[in-house]
Amino acid sequence: MSLGQELAPHLPFLRRYARALTGSQQHGDAFVRATLEAIVAAPDDFPRDVDARLGLYRTFHAIWSTANIEEDPGAGSGFEDAEGIAQARLARITPLSRQALLLTAMEGFTPEDTGYLIGAEADEVERLVAEALEEIERQTRAEVLIIEDEPIIAMDIETIVRDLGHTVTGVAVTRDEAVAQARAHRPGLVLADIQLADDSSGIDAVKDILAEFSVPVIFITAFPERLLTGERPEPTFLITKPFQRSTVKAAIAQALFFDTATVPA
Structure with a gap:
């Protein structure tokens, strides 16, 4: 089975996660496209020591964590600059606590797998999730x-x-x-x-x-x-x-x- 065939079943769920992370179909899908472009450009760099879904999300997170949201993180992928209030909220979503919550609660990853994706230990992931939940309690x-x-x-x-x-x-x-x-x-x-x-x-x-x-x-x-x-x-x-x-x-x-x-x- 080719790498593309391995990844195909997981793409809808990566889109779901990316949209929730960015608060926008346009922005989320642009990050997914950028992820796929990176895999196509350098297939040998794709993580092969983990399952395909985990490797896909890992590649996405590598792009997400290094993207400069003040510029165009999806250049060549149809991504347009975020503006105004959406830009401010996109900036605020970057803390790991939100990522940890979405990866565990929405995507069903274990704390160990989530730690692999965001570069943290499992106990740190649990702390981050608790931090995000505390933030939710303060939400309007x-x-x-x-x-x-x-x-x-x-x-x-x-x-x-x-x-x-x-x-x-x-x-x-x-x-x-x-x-x-x-x-x-x-x-x-x-x-x-x-x-x-x-x-x-x-x-x-x-x-x-x-x-x-x-x-x-x-x-x-x-x-x-x-x-x-x-x-x-x-x-x-x-x-x-x-x-x-x-x-x-x-x-x-x-x-x-x-x-x-x-x-x-």
């Missing part, structure tokens, strides 16, 4: 709209959201209901399933909502690969079903981290 609270047609999952998400200190404005099960609830009580965050009760789409519901006002969105799906191709406008934040509580917590914190209305100064 948001009002959250949940779009989910499965009652058990909706209740689970609602419990997680409330335990984090956020307020749930409502739980919608169809596209029309979601739009109506958003209009009645403007949310500060939307968590949306892809497939809804009446065969309507959570993506279409979100498009309708975003046409009226800006709000950070986290999508929830059992088929993440379909929304992580990098070939069209796709979600920045994505949770895979079945999800862990820690995954939802990390995704919510990261989405709010990049939101201009809720990120603390």
Whole structure:
């Protein structure tokens, strides 16, 4: 099997991580492209002493950690300079605590593997994760709209959201209901399933909502690969079903981290 074939199954999930890390599909995908270009340019430098997924993320982190975000870290890859508030938040995401949290909670790496990726010992990774969680506790609270047609999952998400200190404005099960609830009580965050009760789409519901006002969105799906191709406008934040509580917590914190209305100064 060629190196390209080994890496292909892991690319959607690297896109998910990169988007969450940068708060942008455009920026995240540009770092992924830069990673692939580096591998193609120097295949002999690819880590072969670990599995392909770990080597892929390791190469990504080598590029991420050395990129000068004030310039163009994806030169030749369609990457445009970040501006204004997005640039400031991209700079603030670089601390290892955020990386450690996303790698463990969202990507499912062990503390040992996470340490390999960011250049830290396992116990240091655990300290960094605890540091990130403490930061989340200080994060400004948001009002959250949940779009989910499965009652058990909706209740689970609602419990997680409330335990984090956020307020749930409502739980919608169809596209029309979601739009109506958003209009009645403007949310500060939307968590949306892809497939809804009446065969309507959570993506279409979100498009309708975003046409009226800006709000950070986290999508929830059992088929993440379909929304992580990098070939069209796709979600920045994505949770895979079945999800862990820690995954939802990390995704919510990261989405709010990049939101201009809720990120603390």
